[in-house]
Amino acid sequence: GSIRYDHCFTLNRPGGNGGANWHSHAYAEEDESLGFMRIFFYVNGFRRGDGNLKVVPGSHLFRDAQVQATSDEDLMTGWMKGRRHPLSGEPLKIEELEAPAGSVALMWTHAAHAVNSRLEGSDTRWCVVYGYRNPGAASPARRITPEFENRFEGAQDLMPLY
Template sequence: MTHQLFRTYQFTEAEREQMDNDGHLVYPGLLTSSAQDKLTQSLEHIHSLDVIEGHEPNRFSAEYDSYLEEIITHPQMLDLVVKVLGKEVRYDHCVSLNRPGGNSGIGWHSHGYAEDNPNLGFVRIFFYVNGFKMDDGGLKVVPGSHLFRDARIQARSDADLKTGWMVNKHHPITGQPLSIDQLSVLPGTVILVWTHAAHAVTPRRESSGTRWTVVYAYRNPGKPSGARWISPEYEKKHLLDSTSPLKDFITLY
């Protein structure tokens, strides 16, 4: 029997509109307690592994842990993905983003996919297993930034972003000047983010424990994906296995 991954939630036209306007959508505490426990164990396992250059455990996480792999095609996960992207979807990657105490975070950036075709979507689904505070490994976003479909957003600090990329930019839908939002979320929170959305992460306090996080990415096929971290061996194994639930989701196109 498949375990429950998510608690009850809804993705109606209201949630779709919010996600399309903001570039992200937050589901507080969506992961079940059982899923949080299993994810913590899996992410601790990934964190303990030695780095293998070219096939890093953190970058190819689902290839190193059976539970993380299972989530890729979990019925509740695929149901959410199809609601967001439609029926024609591909799995792109599963990356662990664990941040121990003292981690420096990461500056502002965005990711690319099909800049010339807004009909092709690419969503990242973040599992924040033990949550975060805004000033302690917290996610920062710029609502509306995804609508510019700019894969080259980069800035070291909020100030650099405000005096650089954000200058004279307004939300294409609301017309309001772009602004930075700092998030704070409960354990078990799931956040959906369109790939072109500008985002950053604040430093983790020295006194804090590890922030356990994993991100799953899915996309509509049609363009090459620079973030597609799937080893050739892993892809071949599932393509040749007629019983593999990943068989129909792992190809590039």
């Protein structure tokens, strides 16, 4: 099927940043033929315990946009409790990632993920995120306003032809 660019934004976290609680994102939960993937470019990387990404491998296969938890313990005793990886049958587990400078991570939008707080005094963690999806459902992540989408007469002349 076709795939299209959806959005791009920076997700920078300075020292002392509080990170992000456990969550997932919505996109076409009812239609398994549609996918939404984000690509994270970590310019200067991250270490465990200092603004690092945490994931639950296999959680994207549940296509559950309602994953919410304020801590690892809350996630394990709540959403993860009794769940098994749909393909391997193994119990779900939290994986804390570490990434050297220049790392790239790909993540399905339905994956359970969180970010640990940045330590005070840490340099800013620089990250650029691109989102791509199959068209077929509205994207709640798209950050382009209807006003921006309104083309005006003559705008095509501003872009060189490739």
